Amino acid sequence: MVRKSDRGEDTCMQRSRLFQLSLALLTILVLGGALAQRKVTVLCSVALPWCEALGPAFRQATGIELSFVRLPSEEALARLQTDPAKPVFDVWFGGGSNSHYQAFKNAYTQFYRPKAYKDLQQEAKNAIGPTFIPLYQEVLGIGINRDALTKKNAPIPQCWKDLANPAYRGLIQVANPGTSGTAYTFLATLVQLFGEDDTFKFLAAMHKNVSAYTYSGVAPRTALSRGVAGIGILFMQDMVEYQKQGYPIEIISPCEGTGYAVGGLSLVYKAPHPLEALEFINWAVTPEAQVLAFKAGFFALPSNTATPLAPGVPNPQGFKLIEFDAKKFASPEVKGRLIERWTKRIFSLPR
Helix, strand or coil, X not given: CCCHHHHHHHHHHHHHHHHHHHHHHHHHHHHHHHHHCCEEEEEECCCHHHHHHHHHHHHHHHCXXXXXXXXXXXXXXXXXXXXXXXXXXXXXXXCCHHHHHHHHHCCCEECCCCCCHHHECHHHHHHHCECEEEEEEEEEEEEECHHHHHHCCCCCCCCHHHHHCHHHCCCEEEECCCCCHHHHHHXXXXXXXXXHXXXXXXXXXXXXXXXXXXXXXXXXXXXXXXXXXXXXXEEHHHHHHHHCCCCCCEEECCXXXXXXXXXXXXXXCCCCCHHHHHHHHHHHCCHHHHCHHHHCCCCCEECECCCCCCCCCCCHHHCCECCCCHHHHHCHHHHHHHHHHHHHHHHCCCC
């Protein structure tokens, strides 16, 4: 015979078990929902193949989903400016130092020190200070087509100031600093090396040797690869990309030293997924993440000094980097004044 009290105890136990089971199921659902919602949204300003490689690799490393929108640096900066109080993006990946510095200055982004910060290139950290995180360095160099120079009996240049030699008449291509970050880096590098007045004297002499000021910074490599130009002024990784395709381009690091641009990585201010954003940033500066650039055909110098370099990537021990002041030359006042002076004093000169 079952007593009422026994039946009551059984009922209580059943209710307790049902409650515990319900609580366990609810916990699983909540945790599952939380895990399913873990995501990060990236504003990506590098080449599309590199942007596309980020999601699968990051998901495999962390389980977090990644979506991205690809925009060039200036357009990315404008996008962040549209609604800084309610941003759509968590992280800005890649793009020029000028734009990242402006984003930081305008409080669209904030500085975060990743776990591997001590392993990042010291030159890049010195150049930008605690404004954004260096992701890669685009080092400036002189590209040559040896056959094109030989046909004109022109010597192989070793220094920036060699480019004023009349033997190079019509053999040089470089971009317009008003439209190209590469060319503006060249202008800023010369000003740091020689001072402003001497730089413009040199540029006036070199101007006679320039066959074209291109709109895009990478455009001179096409003329260089075909022998239409004998000398091009470019970021080294853009020339490495063509070298790997078999074009006869050689890279020279100028004897006086050379400047560089710092590709940026920034945490968006008020990021909608802050924890996931920090996980992405910490992952993005690891060697495992940075080698994705090489697989995507981008051969700039990675910021993490422990990242194994792909064959052909410029080795920092093989050239002399100047102490580049990226913050100074990113300021609109300095940049605007230098470009205006170049346009009036150099671009307008007859050749």
